[in-house]
Amino acid sequence: MARFDERVAVVTGAASGIGEAVVRRLVAEGAQVIGGDLSAERLQALAGDLGAAFRGVVTDVTVESDVEAMVATATDAWGRLDLAFNVAGGARPGPIVDLTEADWDATVDLVLKGVFLSVKHEARVMRAAGGGAVVNVSSLNAHVPMRGGGSYAAGKGGVEMLTRTAALELAEDGIRVNSVLPGLVRTPGTAAVFDRPRVHEAFLARIPLGRAADPDEVAGPCLYLASDDARYVTGTALVVDGGWEITGYPDVRALGS
Ligand SMILES: NC(=O)c1ccc[n+]([C@@H]2O[C@H](COP(=O)([O-])OP(=O)(O)OC[C@H]3O[C@@H](n4cnc5c(N)ncnc54)[C@H](O)[C@@H]3O)[C@@H](O)[C@H]2O)c1
Structure with a gap:
């Protein structure tokens, strides 16, 4: 038996980076997976790769009806939902004094409201079936601020507290809820860091293990939290x-490219 045989999972942000790594690991370990993402094209490519164990559903996690439809796809296709990984995220950064209300709203809606809507609908279905496990991907920025990241860090801090609140409310339904806080992970979402050698170097100087993570090195801890272990x-x-958390955050403003 593989670890996630006969388990049904939903993964948001499934078409890239950490979300894609979670999907690939889940399928490799026996699960049937619904992936929600904005990108129809990349979901389709992933479905081509993974076959019948994966279904992509174009989903905007900031839109409640989309999230509801994504969860319903899991129950329609496979009768239930056991595991959920809320990974979709991104940011429109800027210093607080310059940040527009629209950019604040876009970032906080994506990183925080998106997780709220996902947990809400995933937990409703899990509760009806007797339990499950939810993993929310937050960020090291929930604990460590970065310049220009006010909306993102505040949203990610919110994800950590939302996770704890959900864990409290849902324990009696047999649903565990935890968060993962990645540091620097090499994904399409962080290409800007790796494309600027001095910036990359400044980040690495703060990471005692001396390198960024591969997405799979974050997927592993996510799957652990969802597992029976x-x-x-x-x-x-x-x-x-x-x-990284034990060292602090670099000031990259003067480093250029
Ligand atoms: N890469 C890192 O260094 C790092 C560090 C800490 C936290 N994180 C968090 O990990 C998560 C994944 O990051 P990544 O680096 O793999 O990003 P990525 O940009 O490679 O992938 C993010 C995916 O989310 C999707 N997405 C964006 N908005 C969406 C929406 N409204 N609805 C549904 N899908 C949407 C994108 O289409 C994309 O496929 C994010 O929540 C990010 O904040 C990443």
Whole structure:
């Protein structure tokens, strides 16, 4: 038996980076997976790769009816939902004094409201079936601020507290809820860091393990929290950052490219 045989999972932000790595690991370990993402094209490519164990559903996690439809696809296709990984995220950064209200709203809606809507609808279905496990991908920025990241860091901090609140409310339904806080991960979403050698170097100087993570190195801890090995773990935040939190954050403003 593989670890996630006969489990049904939903993954948001499934078409790239950490979300895609979670999908690939889940399928490799026996699960049937619904992936929600904005990108129809990349979902289709992933479905081509993974076959019948994966279905992509174009989903905007900031739109409640989309999230509801994504969850319904899991129950329609496979009769239930056991696991959920809320990974979709991104940011429109800017210093607080210059940040527009529209950019604040776009970032906080994506990173925080998107997770709220996802947990809400995933948990309704899991509760009806007797339980499940939810993993929300937050960020090291929930604990460590960065310049220009006010909306993102505030939203990610919110994800950590939302996770703890959901863990409290849903424990009696047999649903565990935890968060993962990645540091620097090499994905399409962080290409701007890796494209600027001095910026990349400044980041690495803060990471005791001396390198960024591959997406799979974040997917592994996500799957652990969803697995039976973590059956007594709920409401916690697992920092996956190569030790970065113990050193602090670089000031990259003067480093150019
Ligand atoms: N990469 C890192 O260093 C890092 C560090 C800490 C936290 N994170 C968090 O991890 C998560 C994944 O990051 P990544 O680097 O893999 O990003 P990525 O940009 O490679 O992938 C993000 C995916 O989310 C999708 N997405 C964006 N908005 C969406 C929406 N409204 N609805 C549905 N899907 C949407 C995108 O289409 C994309 O496929 C994010 O929540 C991010 O904040 C990443």
